[in-house]
Amino acid sequence: MADRVGRGGGAARGAKPAGAAGTFTGAVKDSSGLYEVERRARHAERTGFRITELQIGPRQQVPWHYHTRIRDTFYVLEGRLRLFLRNPKAEVLLGPGETYVVRAGRPHLVTNGGDTSAVFLVLQGIGEYDYVSLVTPRKRGDPRRPPRAR
Numbered sequence: 690m691a692d693r694v695g696r697g698g699g700a701a702r703g704a705k706p707a708g709a710a711g712t713f714t715g716a717v718k719d720s721s722g723l724y725e726v727e728r729r730a731r732h733a734e735r736t737g738f739r740i741t742e743l744q745i746g747p748r749q750q751v752p753w754h755y756h757t758r759i760r761d762t763f764y765v766l767e768g769r770l771r772l773f774l775r776n777p778k779a780e781v782l783l784g785p786g787e788t789y790v791v792r793a794g795r796p797h798l799v800t801n802g803g804d805t806s807a808v809f810l811v812l813q814g815i816g817e818y819d820y821v822s823l824v825t826p827r828k829r830g831d832p833r834r835p836p837r838a839r
Contacts, residue, residue: 724752727806738814742766744806751799753823758816761791763799768807773798783809796823 728744737759745751753775763770765783772781772789775796781789782802791797793816801807 725749726751728808732810737816738812739818741811741813742808743811744808745799745801746806747801747804749801753796753798755796755821755823756793756813757819757821758793759813759818760793761797762788762812763791764788764810764812766808766810768805768809769802770807770809771800771802773800 726743726745726749728742730742731739732742733740743751753773763772763783765785765787767785770783772783772791773779774781774791776794783789
């Protein structure tokens with residue numbers, strides 16, 4: 690399936706998730722240990738599908754990775770999200786109410802595309818979840834950056 694970009698109905702600006710259980714403040718480490726986000730909340734999870742809300746600061750990113758069997762659907766609630774993609778190389782900038790689907794197997798890097806925090810949903814499925822990192826874990830203070838998109 691090809692990647693798709695779309696425009697949704699939009700969410701109320703500043704809207705917070707109903708029942709903020711699972712919502713954290715401060716930097717939150719990803720389960721892979723490769724990156725931090727300002728906030729993470731899991732809204733739904735069942736076999737083969739999950740919905741996660743993430744908030745990333747202006748200097749935060751989700752490093753280069755791909756998923757073997759599932760696609761990521763990004764839906765921006767607040768701020769701007771910038772996606773860098775490979776195979777083929779592309780860059781996508783999303784604002785509130787906009788969506789983009791990254792097909793299974795396509796490497797992508799998720800960054801904040803603005804000067805304020807970005808809040809977005811990631812719908813992942815349908816299939817078995819995996820996170821295949823394309824970044825070698827860095828030692829503290831290592832100035833190397835993630836690999837450049839080809």
